[in-house]
Amino acid sequence: MVRYKKSEEKRKQILSAAFQALSEHGYDSVTLQTIADYAKVSKGVVHYYFDNKEAVLIELLQWLTGKISAKEQAAVAEQQTAEGKLVAYIESAFAGPAQNRSFYRVYLDFLARASRIPVYREINQRFYDSCAAISTEVLTLGQQEGIFSKKLTPDTTAPLIRAVIDGCLIQWLMSGDDELHAAFKDSCHAAVMKLLRS
Known part of the structure; x- marks a missing residue:
């Protein structure tokens, strides 16, 4: 059991290092x-755990998107109202700024290859399925509470919510200004609320 724990810690150490290096x-x-x-x-230690660079990067993308999905789901689960869940999301x-910069530098590299590498596309689809589940929860609860438009459907609206979030974060990243991070977050919230109330 101790040996297994150590091997898992070493894998995580290598994945963390790969993330930092890619960033x-x-x-x-x-x-x-x-x-x-x-x-x-x-x-040789890296080779012991992974066959090649591609194997490291595949597991890195799974690990990264899995961590983010779990964090977002946990934050949303703590809230009771649609607006609270949206704010938490x-x-x-x-x-x-530091976390978003590191993640999006790496994530955009993966996205650039996802259209040509099926395994990256599949991992990314699982991540977006998780995002869609959160957005659907927010939308349907808000519709039940009477604060979001009943005309909206999860199939078309859920992907747009994540598109706004990712779009705002990418725009912030391109600005190169950490001080604008909060302003982009506020603009993101306002844009999603406008979408949901339309």
Whole structure:
């Protein structure tokens, strides 16, 4: 049991290192040696856990999107009202300048390849399915509470909510200004509320 725990910790150490390396250098520049250097282990240790760079990156994308999904779901579950759930969802997505910068630098690299690499597309689809489930929960509860438009359907509205969130975060990232993070979060909330009340 102790051996299993240590091996899982080592895997997480390597994945964390891969995330940091990708965030700082980009997908194309990162090698197994880069990941090993960031993890402060030998390349052989990385090879022990992963067959190649692609295997590390596939597991990294699963790990990253899984962590974010779980965090967002937990934040939303703590709230009782549609507006509270929406605020919690957006607050969770807008984790902070440093966290959002690191994540979106890596995530955009993956998205650029998702249309050509089926496994990335499948992992990303699972992430967006989770996002859609949260958005559907917010929408349907808000419709029951009478604060969101009854004309809206989850199939068309749920993807738009995440599109607004991701769009605002990408626009913030491109601004290069950490001080605008809160303003983009507020604009995101206002835009989603306008969408849901239309």
